[in-house]
Amino acid sequence: MRRITSAAELAALSKDAGIFVIAPARAYVVESEREVSHAVREAAGDGLSVTPRGGGTSIPTQSVGSGAILVQARASIRLTQDTVVCEPGVVKADLNRELSKWGRWMPVDPSSYASCTVGGMVANNSSGARTLKYGSTADSLAGARVVLADGRALALGPATEEALSGDPLTRKAASLILENQKEISEDAPRATKNSSGYRLEKVRRGSFLDLQKLFAGSEGTLGVITEATLKTRLRPKWRALFVAESTLHELDAAVAAFRTLAPSALELVDKSVFRSAGRWERVSRLSRSDDPFMIFCELDGDDGGLEEEAAGAVGGLDPLLLTDEGDISAAWEARNETLTFAQDMVKGGRRPVPGVEDLAVPPGALGDLVELLVGQFERRGLEYILYGHAGDANLHARPLLDLSEPSEAKVNEGLMEDCFEEVWKMGGSMTGEHGDGMLRAKYVPRQYPRTYHLMEELKAMFDPKVVMNPGVKIART
Ligand SMILES: Cc1cc2nc3c(=O)[nH]c(=O)nc-3n(C[C@H](O)[C@H](O)[C@H](O)COP(=O)(O)OP(=O)(O)OC[C@H]3O[C@@H](n4cnc5c(N)ncnc54)[C@H](O)[C@@H]3O)c2cc1C
Structure with a gap:
């Protein structure tokens, strides 16, 4: 077990991919389960909280904390x-x-x-x-x-x-x-x-x-x-990728048509992110129109050849069909870079900020979710980026804001408040995949009006002294 106390190493552990920076008091790099136990006991004994940490890529502030950070180097x-x-x-x-x-x-x-x-x-x-x-x-x-x-x-x-x-x-x-x-x-x-x-x-x-x-x-x-x-x-033996382009308003219908193919993936890509990042060449070969969005629809299985039949079913969308594995991988690589490019976008002091970046609603309500987000951003006169997992109606939308300005931080709070309320009415969740973290912890009781108390009870059973990652997910304890 290695104890980290050097300021430089601790500084590197004070950030994840979220918006808050929290300096830890100490960190451990542990090599075995026994060392994990030892580190947790030692930290708790010294009155420190424990925050486990992996790659530190989480977005709503989860893998930083003021106590001890626990990094497990083990990777067998x-x-x-x-x-x-x-x-x-x-x-x-x-x-x-x-x-x-x-x-x-x-x-x-x-x-x-x-x-x-x-x-x-x-x-x-x-x-x-x-x-x-x-x-x-x-x-x-x-x-x-x-x-x-x-x-x-x-x-x-x-x-x-x-x-x-x-x-x-x-x-x-x-x-x-x-x-x-x-x-x-x-x-x-x-x-x-x-x-x-x-x-x-x-x-x-x-x-x-x-x-x-x-x-x-x-x-x-x-x-x-x-x-x-x-x-x-x-692994499925074959896959094919359709790429279609769409406006925001045609999106719902296009996604509904692609969903009939029972795809393995159905994704929404915002072309403007690549333009703003100066990386248009990553997707230029896939684009044939001025429509602002691309839809990626992947089919997979063990029997090839079905893509021709599927192309007929979505012919009205005039999609590009990729069947070469190299072309498909390159397209996915570009799509996967979206969040990285998006996070690096800066316009003046403003950058795309998390908060409403991971809303998820029942799949039939994708159009309503798009309308909600666009309406909320436009009402506040905000620029935004919007992409995500269209098939699961889980969108990664980020307004461009300067959170160091208290008035703009307040705008982000207002957006969260308004969007979460509407998403709950639709039967959705304020986070499809990124989690609650510290950013959304205070809203969790409202997402779960009947069962939040059970979550608090479970937290108290497993962690009665609130050693583990306090302030994340269960805010009140
Ligand atoms: C560019 C980018 C793209 C992303 N794309 C996606 C995406 O497509 N889908 C998606 O779901 N997420 C995505 N994320 C969010 C994030 O990458 C994922 O949630 C990821 O799985 C977090 O893994 P990590 O190892 O970085 O965890 P960390 O950030 O280190 O930790 C995440 C949480 O897990 C806890 N934790 C870590 N290890 C342990 C452990 N051993 N025991 C208990 N708790 C532990 C931490 O305390 C923290 O609460 C993206 C993030 C970025 C920055």
Whole structure:
């Protein structure tokens, strides 16, 4: 175990991809589960909070804290027949490379896959373009090992209530969730993606309880994930990519038409981001009109040739069809760069800021979500960028604001307030994949009016002294 106390190294850990900078008092680099326990006990004993950290790519301020930052350097990968057991420091791109040797994959690829870790993906319930067909990280999480705030290690996986009753903590957690199934299902957003609150509705599966899924999306607030068992699949044998262009107002109809093809991915790309970043050459070959948006629709499977038939079905959209693997990969690479380019955009003192950057609504309401966002931005006279996962109606919209100006920070607060309220009315979530962090923590009780108290109770069971990532997700404790 290495203790970091040098100012330079601590400064590097005071930022993630969010808007707040918080200097930690100390940091640990740990090599084993035993060292994780030791570090957590030591920090808590010294009165410090503990913030687990992976790649530090999270957006709503989650992997920074004023106490101790815990970095797990461990990154071993162990394959079984249809799962992979990962240490938390495994970078997703490395996992992809390892699995591809066996013709397998774990289909959740956040755009940040080159630097985000399995620990961070599980803790944020991260998603990717192919979540539309294959689910988010929670859906792939078959088991986990965790270290709790008191330093105790726990193995979690599918278990019956009886099996969980041997341990007072898992017994209490299981009972709480089982006794409140009605409220849990009433409160769960109807969006296909959600990373807000604890994913209580994912825990019960027939006569089994998947308590490991409580940790999917827990953002380091319940304990430290020291190992994750993820389901893997055989890689589909072929894929094809349609690229169409659209105005914002034609978007809903185009997405609805593409959805009939049961695609593996259906994404919205904002062409202006590439122009503003001076990187137009990354997408110029895909563009044939002045329409401001591109729609990427990927089909995959084991039997090729279906793309011709599909092209007929969406012929009215006049899409470009890519079938060469090199061309498809290049197009996806460009799409994945959008957030990076967007984050680097600056106009005067203004830059694209998070807040309403991850709204998700039920898929049929995509048009309403676009209308809501555009209306809110235009009413305030704001420039904005807008792109995201159109198939899941999960949009990454960012207004350009200078948050160092108190009046503009207030504008961002107003936007969050107004947009979240409307999104909840639509049955959606204020975050489809990025999580609550510190930025959205104060809104979580309003997203879950009937079950937020259960989340607080679970937090108190797992972390009674509020050692783990305070201020993130569960703001009041
Ligand atoms: C350019 C860019 C593109 C992105 N694209 C996507 C995208 O397509 N889809 C998406 O879902 N997200 C995306 N994100 C958000 C982010 O990259 C993901 O949430 C990512 O999975 C976070 O992983 P990380 O290793 O960087 O985690 P970190 O940022 O280090 O941590 C994230 C959270 O997990 C907790 N945590 C980390 N490790 C552990 C552990 N071992 N035990 C318990 N808690 C832990 C932290 O405390 C924190 O709360 C993007 C971000 C950027 C900057």
